[in-house]
Amino acid sequence: MNELKEMYDSLTLSNFQTEFGKPPAPAKPDIDYSNETVERLFIQKVNSGHVYEINPDSNTNKLSSLYRVWNVKWKVTGPQRNVTRNNIIEIKGVLDFNQESIKEVRESGFKNVDVVLTNPLEFWCGY
Numbered sequence: 872m873n874e875l876k877e878m879y880d881s882l883t884l885s886n887f888q889t890e891f892g893k894p895p896a897p898a899k900p901d902i903d904y905s906n907e908t909v910e911r912l913f914i915q916k917v918n919s920g921h922v923y924e925i926n927p928d929s930n931t932n933k934l935s936s937l938y939r940v941w942n943v944k945w946k947v948t949g950p951q952r953n954v955t956r957n958n959i960i961e962i963k964g965v966l967d968f969n970q971e972s973i974k975e976v977r978e979s980g981f982k983n984v985d986v987v988l989t990n991p992l993e994f995w996c997g998y
Contacts, residue, residue, distance in 0.1 A: 904948055904996050908968075911943040913987060922987045941981045943972050943988070950998045965995045 902909055912927040917937055931940050946968040954962035969991035976984045 902947055902994055907948050908944050908946045909994070911945045913941045913943065913981070913984075914938045915941075915981070915983065920983055920986075922983050924987065939981070941976050941979070941984075943976055943984075945969055945972060945994065947994045948996055948998070951992070951995070966991050969993075 910927045912925050912929065912931070913922055914925055914931070914934060915922045915938065917939060927942075931938075934940065946963070946965045948965070949968075950962055950964045951966050952964040953960045953967045954964065969988075973984055973988050973991065976988075
């Protein structure tokens with residue numbers, strides 16, 4: 872039991888930042904806008920409400936069972952709202968797509984998703 876406590880105590884914010892980078896979200900210029908969507912990766916210490924966005928290329932295997940990990944598919948290009956023809960969605964809009972992503976993550980158990988993903992149009996570059 873002491874070994875688990877020592878491991879938990881060693882996971883300080885400075886250790887975390889050294890290993891996975893500083894929160895919050897990556898800067899807008901780091902996003903590859905040639906892709907319609909990007910993957911965003913969030914972690915939360917199991918007994919804490921603190922949520923951090925980390926580099927999606929991070930090795931989350933190093934996090935142990937003391938962190939929960941969520942992948943979020945985030946749309947960054949395209950129209951703001953869904954484009955429909957004859958009541959059929961032809962192009963999924965950024966706002967609608969990202970709101971669905973937030974809902975899916977919330978339903979998967981990430982209750983604080985609304986705290987970190989407050990703007991469904993974050994990183995949207997327009998159409």
